[in-house]
Amino acid sequence: MCENHEADDGRKNRSRTGMSRRTLLRGSVNTFGLAAGGVLFSAGTARALDIYNPFSAYQITGSWQEHLDRGSLGGIDYGTGVGTALPAAGAGVVINIPYNGTGGHTVTITHSDGYRTQYMHLSEFLLPDGTSVGKGDIVGRSGGAAGAPGSGSSTGPHVHWHLITPGGTRVNPLNYLGGGGGLPKTSTEQDGVPGPVMWQRTQNWLRIESGYTGPIDGIPGPNTYAALQRNMRDWGYTGPVDGVPGPNTWAAVQRLAAVHGYTGPIDGAMGPNSWRGFSRFINQDRWD
Numbered sequence: 001m002c003e004n005h006e007a008d009d010g011r012k013n014r015s016r017t018g019m020s021r022r023t024l025l026r027g028s029v030n031t032f033g034l035a036a037g038g039v040l041f042s043a044g045t046a047r048a049l050d051i052y053n054p055f056s057a058y059q060i061t062g063s064w065q066e067h068l069d070r071g072s073l074g075g076i077d078y079g080t081g082v083g084t085a086l087p088a089a090g091a092g093v094v095i096n097i098p099y100n101g102t103g104g105h106t107v108t109i110t111h112s113d114g115y116r117t118q119y120m121h122l123s124e125f126l127l128p129d130g131t132s133v134g135k136g137d138i139v140g141r142s143g144g145a146a147g148a149p150g151s152g153s154s155t156g157p158h159v160h161w162h163l164i165t166p167g168g169t170r171v172n173p174l175n176y177l178g179g180g181g182g183l184p185k186t187s188t189e190q191d192g193v194p195g196p197v198m199w200q201r202t203q204n205w206l207r208i209e210s211g212y213t214g215p216i217d218g219i220p221g222p223n224t225y226a227a228l229q230r231n232m233r234d235w236g237y238t239g240p241v242d243g244v245p246g247p248n249t250w251a252a253v254q255r256l257a258a259v260h261g262y263t264g265p266i267d268g269a270m271g272p273n274s275w276r277g278f279s280r281f282i283n284q285d286r287w288d
Contacts, residue, residue: 051090057204057216064172075162084142087215089117104152114166121154188279192272205287
């Protein structure tokens with residue numbers, strides 16, 4: 001869906017234009033440094049970055065090699081609907097580049113040691129230049145609809161994402177961070193204990209079916225729960241969509257789980273057997 005992406009990689013600080021006036025400066029200044037699960041970028045790098053692939057649950061619609069084959073500097077395209085929230089891959093400082101050539105509206109996040117992650121074809125900037133963000137903070141909204149403001153040369157909705165070394169070279173983030181476009185299966189189906197992978201898969205299911213636009217990070221919050229409540233309308237939930245799950249929400253989840261092997265009471269009290277049944281549903285290949 002992308003063309004050449006010979007756009008500015010954001011090495012120069014640029015002023016922002018056209019940012020939503022409803023946006024407020026986020027004060028979530030996170031400290032860089034070593035962290036469990038950090039990624040060692042190269043043999044010559046003495047530090048690790050606490051960075052993840054925020055798009056691992058989305059389908060890759062344009063690979064790194066496909067970009068190179070058509071003359072691009074490289075990147076990964078992920079199929080995301082217009083308006084999808086774009087999480088920061090790691091703590092850093094945001095710079096916005098409006099109308100960035102073929103890349104359209106672009107957000108660059110500068111991480112420690114000078115590495116940068118870059119997001120292209122945005123439909124909306126959310127943060128002022130110079131905002132410090134933490135991993136998972138939302139830095140913009142995806143776009144890419146052909147001809148729409150900020151889409152650049154994109155021919156369809158998606159986000160173009162890549163990693164830039166301190167020397168200014170684009171590199172394939174999948175070589176460093178993993179995340180080839182699918183999610184692992186959750187072990188909750190066996191042990192009945194909900195964990196991050198189960199919730200990642202749940203968020204991806206809700207993204208596909210129920211309008212969830214937050215990060216696929218495995219950390220459920222009000223947006224995840226509100227999308228769950230919307231979906232549970234089909235399973236007998238009649239309460240408010242307020243993002244605060246209670247017994248009525250969980251009773252509806254148990255009705256869904258009952259179709260997938262749960263045989264316990266529909267009492268709104270989730271336990272290992274309830275979670276096992278739900279996870280048999282959420283482990284289906286279509287939610288990868």
